[in-house]
Amino acid sequence: MKIKKNDKVKIICGKDKGKSGKVLKVAPKSKKISIDGLNLRVKHMRPRKQGEKGERIQFPAPMDISNVILVCPKCSKDTRIGYKVSKSENSKNNKFRVCKKCKEMI
Numbered sequence: 571m572k573i574k575k576n577d578k579v580k581i582i583c584g585k586d587k588g589k590s591g592k593v594l595k596v597a598p599k600s601k602k603i604s605i606d607g608l609n610l611r612v613k614h615m616r617p618r619k620q621g622e623k624g625e626r627i628q629f630p631a632p633m634d635i636s637n638v639i640l641v642c643p644k645c646s647k648d649t650r651i652g653y654k655v656s657k658s659e660n661s662k663n664n665k666f667r668v669c670k671k672c673k674e675m676i
Contacts, residue, residue, distance in 0.1 A: 579603075
């Protein structure tokens with residue numbers, strides 16, 4: 571999965587189109603992410619104790635990964651992501667993400 575937790579992303583379709591936020595949670599199997607303060611849903615909670623009132627809770631619902639695009643931290647543009655593999659002297663391969671626009675490591 572190319573988008574990770576704490577990345578800044580921009581929504582490219584849906585009711586919050588054009589807004590950006592920080593990724594809170596990533597679910598790779600279902601290919602969904604949750605974004606802080608965006609794609610909010612309302613959940614009605616029943617009162618638990620006698621005399622307590624019910625309440626409405628807003629929470630960021632998971633959305634499909636294809637509806638967002640990463641915002642590069644270096645050039646601050648919406649960008650696609652590539653990968654680069656560098657070999658170290660210990661014959662260990664290090665794989666890291668690369669911005670397709672500014673060619674900088676993310």
